[in-house]
Amino acid sequence: MRLAVIGFGxxxxxxxxxxxxxxxxxxxxxxxxxxxxEAMARLAAxxxxxxxxxxxxxxxxxxxxxxxxxxxxxxLGHARAALAAGKAVFTEKPLxxxxxxxxxxxxxxxxxxxxxxxxxxxxxxxxxxxxxxAEGVVGRPSALTIETRFKTWPRGWQxxxxxxxxxxxxxxxxxxxxxxxxxxTGRLLAAPMLREARADFPPGGLAETAIEAALLAGDIPxxxxxxxxxxxxxxxxxxxxxxxxxxxxxxxxxxAERLDADGQWRPAPDAMPHxxxxxxxxxxxxxxxxAMTAGGDHDLAAPAEALHVQETVEAILAxxxxx
Numbered sequence: 001m002r003l004a005v006i007g008f009g010x011x012x013x014x015x016x017x018x019x020x021x022x023x024x025x026x027x028x029x030x031x032x033x034x035x036x037x038e039a040m041a042r043l044a045a046x047x048x049x050x051x052x053x054x055x056x057x058x059x060x061x062x063x064x065x066x067x068x069x070x071x072x073x074x075x076l077g078h079a080r081a082a083l084a085a086g087k088a089v090f091t092e093k094p095l096x097x098x099x100x101x102x103x104x105x106x107x108x109x110x111x112x113x114x115x116x117x118x119x120x121x122x123x124x125x126x127x128x129x130x131x132x133x134a135e136g137v138v139g140r141p142s143a144l145t146i147e148t149r150f151k152t153w154p155r156g157w158q159x160x161x162x163x164x165x166x167x168x169x170x171x172x173x174x175x176x177x178x179x180x181x182x183x184x185t186g187r188l189l190a191a192p193m194l195r196e197a198r199a200d201f202p203p204g205g206l207a208e209t210a211i212e213a214a215l216l217a218g219d220i221p222x223x224x225x226x227x228x229x230x231x232x233x234x235x236x237x238x239x240x241x242x243x244x245x246x247x248x249x250x251x252x253x254x255x256a257e258r259l260d261a262d263g264q265w266r267p268a269p270d271a272m273p274h275x276x277x278x279x280x281x282x283x284x285x286x287x288x289x290x291a292m293t294a295g296g297d298h299d300l301a302a303p304a305e306a307l308h309v310q311e312t313v314e315a316i317l318a319x320x321x322x323x
Contacts, residue, residue: 001026001027001028001064001065001088001289001290001293001294002028002029002030002062002063002064002065003015003019003027003028003029003030003063003064003065003066003067003286003289004030004031004032004033004053004059004060004062004063004065004066004067005019005029005031005032005033005059005066005067005069006033006034006056006059006066006067006068006069006070006078007034007068007069007070007071007092008032008033008034008036008039008040008042008043008069009034009039009069009160009161010157010158010160010161011069011092011117012032012034012067012069013046013047014278014282015067015069015117015282015286016029016032016043016047016050017047018279018282018283018285018286019286020047020049020050021279021283022283022286022287024287024290026287026290026294027286027287027289027290029049029050029051030051030053030059030062030063030064031050031051031052031053031058031059031062031063032050032051032052032053032059033052033053033054033055033056033058033059034070040052056078056081057081060078060081060082060085060087061085063087064087064088064293065087065088065089065090065113065289065290065292065293066078066079066082066087066088066089066090067090067091067117067289068082068089068090068091068092069092070092071161071164071170072092072094072096072097072164072170072175073096073097073164073169073170075091075092075094075095075096076095076096076101076102076105078091079091079105079109079114080105080108083108083109083112083114088113088114088289088292088293089109089112089113089114089115090114090115090116090117090289090292090300091114091115091116091117092116092117093116093117093118093175093179093180093183093301093306093309093310094175094179094306094309094310094313095116095303095306095307095309095310096310097169097170099310099311099314102307102310103307105303106303106304106307109303113292113293113295114302114303115289115292115298115300115301115302115303116300116301116302116303116305116306117285117300117301118179118180118183118300118301118305118306118309119180119278119281119282119285120180120183120184120187121183121187121285121288121299121300121301122281122282122284122285122288123254123277123281124254124270124272124277124280124281125250125253125254125255125256125268125271125277126184126187126188126250126256128256128268128270128271129188129241129248129250129256130188132248132256132258133188133241133248136245137245137246137248137258138241138242138243138245138246138247138248139243139244139245139246140243140244140245141189141220141241141242141243142220142242142243142244143220143221143222143223143241143242144185144189144217144220144221144222144223144239144240144241144242145222145223145238145239145240145242146178146181146185146222146223146224146225146237146238146239146240147224147225147226147236147237147238148173148177148178148181148225148226148227148236148237148238149226149227149228149230149231149233149236149237150173150177150226150227150228150229150231150233150234150235150236151228151229151231151232151233151234152228152229152234153165153166153172153173153207153209153228154166154171155234155235156234165207166206166207167205167206167207168201168205168206168207168208168317169205171207172207172208172317173207173208173226173228174199174208174211174226174313174316174317175313175317177226177235177237178211178224178226178313178316179309179310179313181224181237181239182309182312182313183301183305183306183309184239184250185217185222185239186217186305186308186309188241189217189218189220189241190217190218190220191217191305191308192215192216192217192222192312193215193216193217193312194213194214194215194312194315194316195213195214195215195216196213196214197211197212197213197214197224197315197316197318197319198211198212198213198319199211199316199317199318199319208226208228208317209227209228209229210225210226210227210228211224211225211226211227211316211317212224212225213225213316215312224316235252235253236252237251237252237253238250238251238252246258246259247259249265252273252274253274253277254271254272254273254274254276254277254278255267255268255271255272255273255274256268256271257271285300288300
């Protein structure tokens with residue numbers, strides 16, 4: 001798979017590095033394009049092995065698969081152009097920012113080689129959570145809690161993209177972070193359905209500062225909360241599942257833990273911080289992407305899954321009102 005990358009922000013750079021470091025002959029980097037001169041200068045200085053490309057059209061022509069890491073409003077335009085050229089597509093989430101357009105794209109892309117980069121599809125910690133559930137550690141699930149908290153939004157390492165991440169039109173932590181945990185809920189339990197929600201927004205078109213929502217994953221009640229400015233942690237998150245047999249949780253992206261009989265949370269024996277897990281996750285995402293590009297089986301997030309996440313996110317941001 002020759003992978004072409006559109007967008008050289010934080011996620012674009014991570015995927016570029018993962019492709020350059022990939023040990024499989026099935027994964028190669030075709031090149032990178034970003035409309036920003038500064039981003040392309042950084043590419044040349046930091047990653048001279050990555051070929052610079054002249055345009056989005058050149059990226060689509062160069063790759064067997066096109067990874068789209070540009071701002072959300074541009075995702076579907078690039079994705080449609082790549083699919084029209086017969087290329088496979090791997091886009092960042094959210095799928096889009098307009099629900100009608102996203103629904104149309106999912107219908108257009110039926111049967112196409114297309115996926116969305118939800119990292120929990122390749123997380124070792126999520127695989128551990130799945131094993132614990134299969135072993136009966138939780139028993140019959142009775143409640144799910146999702147928490148996301150941030151010292152600031154955007155987070156410190158995202159400030160180069162603050163022009164859109166800090167705005168309500170495309171950005172916000174619900175689209176960028178909560179979406180991952182809604183996807184995870186769908187994978188491990190059932191696609192969550194919103195019952196009620198509220199979202200708080202500051203004036204001036206800025207992104208949300210707090211959310212509360214009640215959902216159902218099948219028959220399992222889900223409590224979701226998120227806020228900005230009420231913690232000293234740059235990025236805190238928790239996905240906790242309780243049941244008649246016990247409880248398990250995923251903490252800070254990559255730490256799987258189970259509640260022992262003594263009331264203590266014990267991490268999985270191979271638990272690692274997210275800084276160590278991330279390269280492994282991206283490596284496996286690219287391995288699956290190569291399989292998809294070749295027409296093989298994979299378990300990357302399908303556009304239809306991403307659409308359901310987007311619909312739920314936008315309903316939360318709308319205060320729970322139906323679209």
